[in-house]
Amino acid sequence: MNPILDAQQTHTSIRQYTNKAIDEDLLRKLIQCAQGAASSSFIQAYSIVQVTNTENRQQIAELSGGQKWVETSAEFLVICADLTRVEQCSLQQGLGPLEGNTEHFIAATTDATFMAQNLMLGAESVGLGAVFIGGIRNDPAQVSELLNLPDQVFPIFGLCLGYPDAEPEIKPRLPIDAILHKDRYDTSSCIKDISDYDAQMQSYYQSRDSNHKSSNWSIQTANAVQKKKREHMLPFLQKRGFLKC
Structure with missing residues (x-):
């Protein structure tokens, strides 16, 4: 193992933080x-808003x-997919404004997400804790x-950063054989994989030091996707200039 693999x-x-500030x-x-992350065609279609205003x-x-x-976190950042600079380049090169292509939405969203994951990993490597906030959607x-x-920008998620004031247990992830397929996608073990993982997660939730609950991965996942559809997102994104074609 090495430090990067250990950190991953x-x-x-982390949702509990000390009062220690992060040096600017x-x-x-x-x-x-974090900007060293991979970028689709090197368009670097992201921006970060550092939110310091208490009321905001x-x-x-x-x-x-x-x-x-x-x-309560020392820093709160909003990670945005941002095509404003990309559109300006297109206009300067005589190729016209962006037209809301789905491909451009995907490129900007993945660019921002790669960068944000790099940022979280880097923060954890220097002793900071972090948590992504999808609730801004x-x-x-x-x-x-x-x-x-502005238009051509949308907030994907927030990121809390600070020095940890808690040590939550590590959640067990899906086993590698449940997500790794060779040559062809194989669904033959899907039901069993979920059942086995449910048992593991139920044991985890009941045995951890805090926030005990009787649940499993299936229950959590079904509720997360079926009760949090955020159907307002499509018209919001289209109004912003995304996903028009």
């Missing part, structure tokens, strides 16, 4: 290093479903208004 396998979401130079260095952080915490760590229009986001 020991990741936990360190934060900028972490972001600079309070509002975003409420919009995200009462996630108080948005307020509960009301992306309000978040966009608070942060003055």
Whole structure:
């Protein structure tokens, strides 16, 4: 093993933080290093909004479903897919404005996500804790208004950063054989894989030091996707200039 592999396998979401501030130079260095992530055709279609305004952080915490760590973390960043610079390049080269192609949406979203994962891994490597906040998509229009986001930009998720004040247990992941397929996708063991993993996760939830509950992966997953559809996202994205064709 090496430090990077160790960090990847020991990741936990941190929602409790000390009062220690993050040095601004360190934060900028972490972001600079995160920019080393892969980028589709090197378009680097992302931006980060560092939210320091207390009232804005309070509002975003409420919009995200009462996630108080948005307020209490040392730093709260909003990771955005951003095609504004890409469109400017297109205009300067005489190729016209962007037309809301699905491919461009995918490229910008993956660019931003790769960069954000790099940022989290880098932060954890220097002793910081972090958690992504998908709850900002509960009301992306309000978040966009608070942060003055222009068209061709949308907030994908937030990122809390700070020095950990908790040590949650590591959640067991799906076994490698459940996600790794050779040459052809094989569904023959899907039901058994889920059943075995459910038993493992139920044991984990009942045995961890805090937040005991009787649940498993299937219950959590079904509720996460079927009760959190956020059907407002498509019209919101189309209004912003995405997913029109």
